[in-house]
Amino acid sequence: MDDILGFLRVHVIRGVNLAVRDIRTSDPYVVVRMGDQKLKTKVMKKNVNPEWNEKLTLTISESIRPIRIEVYDKDRFSHDDGMGDAEIDINPFMEAVKMRIAGSEDNVVYRTILPAPNNCLATESCIRCVDGKIVQDIILRLRNVECGELELQLVWQPLQRARRR
Known part of the structure; x- marks a missing residue:
């Protein structure tokens, strides 16, 4: 626990225009991975525009790794079908966390990240401070699939605040 x-x-807010993997629809769920951590959302039955509105919490240590996002179609009698994946580099986010700890102002944009060939962003993504918390709204374009985007939000929870809950 020291590190x-x-x-x-x-x-995980919602999916938009996700791929069809069953006859006319899909039963999607999202898997969030970082290092050895793996978290899942609930399955949304027959919905290619699901609204999960689920909050999953990852533990962040000194060795910061990218977050891998995978979307699957839940199948009852066979392996779940892939519906795309994406990766989020959280190093810029963690730099903003360190800046905030150092005493930066509230309600400022720390950094804007633009879509590029080396990231999965569908639109620009701002890392900002809102009510004392570092927040990043992200729309990811899924890779390895014909279509689909995911809308996410990252929010930093300092260790001391998380312990009080």
Whole structure:
């Protein structure tokens, strides 16, 4: 527990125009991975535009790794079908966390990240401070699939605040 810096809440908001993997629809769920950590959302039956609105929490330690996002179609009698994946580099987010700890102002944009060939962003993503918390709204374009985007929000939870809950 000594090397834990805090917690990263990954708010899986919704999917947009996800791939069809059953006859006319899909039963999607999201898997969030970082290192050895693996978290899942609930399955949304027959919905290619699901609204999960689920908050998953990752433990962040000194060794910061990318977050891998995978979307699957739940199948009852066979292996679940892949519906795309994406990766989030959280190093810029963690730099903003360190800046905030150093005493930066509230309600400022720390950094804007633009879509590029080396990231999965569908639109620009701002890392900002809102009510004392570092927040990043992200729309990811899924890779290895014909279509689909995921809307997420990252929120930093400092270690001391998370312990009080």
